[in-house]
Amino acid sequence: MPLLDIKNLTLEIDTPLGWIKALDKINLSIDSSEVRALVGESGSGKSLVVKSIVGALPDRWKVTADRMNWKGRDLLSMSDSQRRAITRSEMSVVLQNPATSLDPSATLQEQIEESISDSQLDRGWFWQRRQQRRLIATQQLHKVGIRDHDVCLASYPHQVAEDISQKFALAMALVSNPKLLIADNPTMGMETTTKIQVLRLLAKLNKTRELSILFVSHDLLAISAMADTMTVLYCGQTVESGKMSQLKRRPLHPYTKALLDSAPSFRRDLPPKAALSSLDGTIPTLQHLPIGCRLGPRCPRAQKECVKMPDVRRIHEHYYACHFPLHRDKT
Amino acid sequence: MTPLLTVSNLSYCKKDKSWFGKNAGFRLDPLSFELKAGETMAIMGENGSGKSLLAKLLVGVERPNAGEILLNGEPLHHKRQRFQAIRMIFQHTKESLNPALTLGSLLEEPLILNTELDSRARKRKIEETLKLVGMLPEHQFFYRHMLSEGQRQRVAVARALILNPQVLVADEPFAALDPSVRSQTVNLLMKLQRDLGLGFIFISHNLGIVRHISDRILVLEEGKLVESGKTDVIFNWPKSDYTQRLIHAYQALISRDA
Ligand SMILES: Nc1ncnc2c1ncn2[C@@H]1O[C@H](COP(=O)(O)OP(=O)(O)OP(=O)(O)O)[C@@H](O)[C@H]1O
Ligand SMILES: Nc1ncnc2c1ncn2[C@@H]1O[C@H](COP(=O)(O)OP(=O)(O)OP(=O)(O)O)[C@@H](O)[C@H]1O
Ligand code: SF4
Ligand SMILES: [Mg+2]
Ligand SMILES: [Mg+2]
Secondary structure (H helix, E strand, C coil), X not given: XXXXXXXXXXXXXXXXXXXXXXXXXXXXXXXXXXXXXEEECCCCCHXXXXXXXXXXXXXXXXXXXXXXXXXXXXXXXXXXXXXXXHHHHCEEEECCCHHHHCCCCCCHHHHHHHCCCHHHCCCCCHHHHXXXXXXXXXXXXXXXXXXXXXXXXXXXXXXXXXXXXXXHHHHHHHCCCXXXXXXXXXXXXXXXXXXXXXXXXXXXXXXXXXXXXXXXXXXXXXXXXXXXXXXXXXXXXXXXXXXXXXXXXXXXXXXXXXXXXXXXXXCCCCCCCCCCCCCCCCCCCHHHCCCCCCCHHHCCCCCHHHHCCCCCEEECCEEXXXXXXXXXXXX | CCXXXXXXXXXXXXXXXCCCCCCCCCEEEEEEEEECCCCEEEEEECCCXXXXXXXXXXXXXXCCCEEEEEEXXXXXXXXXXXXXXXXXXXXXXXXXXXXXXXXXXXXXXXXXXXXXXXXXXXXXXXXXXXXXXXXXXXXXXXXXXXXXXXXXXXXXXXXXXXCCCCEXXXXXCCCCCCHHHHXXXXXXXXXXXXXXXXXXXXXXXXXXXXXXXXXXXXXXXXCEEEEEEEHHHHHHCCCCHHXXXXXXXXXXXXXXXX
């Protein structure tokens, strides 16, 4: 049984221009100790997926799903407090703008120590336990690349630089030993050396503690070093998902291919300053979606049939939604 | 030929006013460099090494303690001239995008302040610029909170380009963009450089992009310039310890992938 299992997640939000479907039948599942990458164009809905999973959306927005289970229990029918209990102990999240999710009125020390549960401490007198808490917090900060732990812990959120609050949010998400880490662009803007340290740390936790990770990122190099599986979003829909190695070698969906082709680090033959490959045009707004396949107007392979929305098809564990997938011309 | 931008002995040192004040006690040692028209310079360095500070000094958001900045060989006297000629894309869009304004008004503001365009011409310019950065004319009616992180980043790029600057200073302009839009933006900037001779200074932790588009690199460490030179020289023969570590880390990541 997967740890997290989402089938046909749909999110409707109200905008000044009326209700729109920001997410449309998203499928996503994560097994124990699986690292899944979630990628897609800016504005395709990755952060909304993350926020739907942890319930960090305005109440009036409508989240529906055929299935949205955490270890077999339905998240959507749970009470708020039950859900919070899960996000506190088993499922940790780092949102895209971590600074905004910290409590402005408490020091960072208070916040991180609150996330350390009693079960992580040995028995002892209360002052010994206090010291243990402090020690666990400090060690965790070092692991994510914060060197000056004393200053960091004594500060309030507004007093630390942006990169520190980002690293801190990651430390806080990991300190409770979660089963699943959901991280929305956790290494964005991080110096390369720390980024690699963090990726190693996550890989190690994945091996030794079976930590599962939902890794939202634009960093294809990091993703391909880390992830077992990948889900690609475009315009609020899942367009392809499957094993990382397979998607990278033989992407079936034209958008996935365009995405992979556009990273210069993947293409070592490229002369300096040569134009990078990218899809023409831009992702449509949710208010004015094209009829049929949403990639249609930009897709190099589009044909007449594409005015009909493609169904999700499946070859073994590889899912895709396209009438004319790549590499399958004969069928 | 006079360089587009000449920076000599620029330095910054903030006296501690309050204990916790921003940049408390941070100093930037004197540094100098030149930028030619159409040239791209990348600034690299650890978090907190002073990159954003240097960028803010260049555009005049922060005032240097000493040193000089010349544009086309002339000192910059007028604020207005400077605002128009040297534009900045801030690292965090919350510093530059007012949440209470629609994107249309955000983009119109610099046009009203710095140009003589009438409202029809402004509207046309706004729609053109939105398209240029890969957004749609209808986005002008959106507010900041309705956009994803990467879309905000693109609006920031639009806001910087709308005045046709000579120098663009961009603080992490690509970090929030997905690879495909990132490539689009990079292509756009390279085209503007070829067509208009735009000088481009950017800060980035993305060594793949740095290597691909920059002519020269500055490396900062704790407010000191530790290394500067041609891009391929620095990637192939890094001198300082810090740069060596950085390049090795990057190469490790690439080879792990292969
Ligand atoms: N409050 C809102 N009101 C209206 N539209 C919104 C709102 N929040 C998000 N959207 C829209 O939902 C879409 C998805 O946004 P989301 O933030 O999930 O994108 P993303 O995939 O995380 O992008 P990025 O990679 O840039 O972070 C965007 O097109 C955005 O315009
Ligand atoms: N909000 C803040 N509060 C306190 N100190 C800050 C803040 N922002 C920056 N600083 C300090 O100012 C100095 C220079 O920071 P600057 O922002 O220029 O670094 P940077 O090289 O841009 O780092 P990054 O890669 O994280 O953007 C650092 O010592 C940093 O710790
Ligand atoms: S269905 Fe048609 S338009 Fe859509 S991705 Fe496939 S080929 Fe392109
Ligand atoms: Mg996002
Ligand atoms: Mg900075």
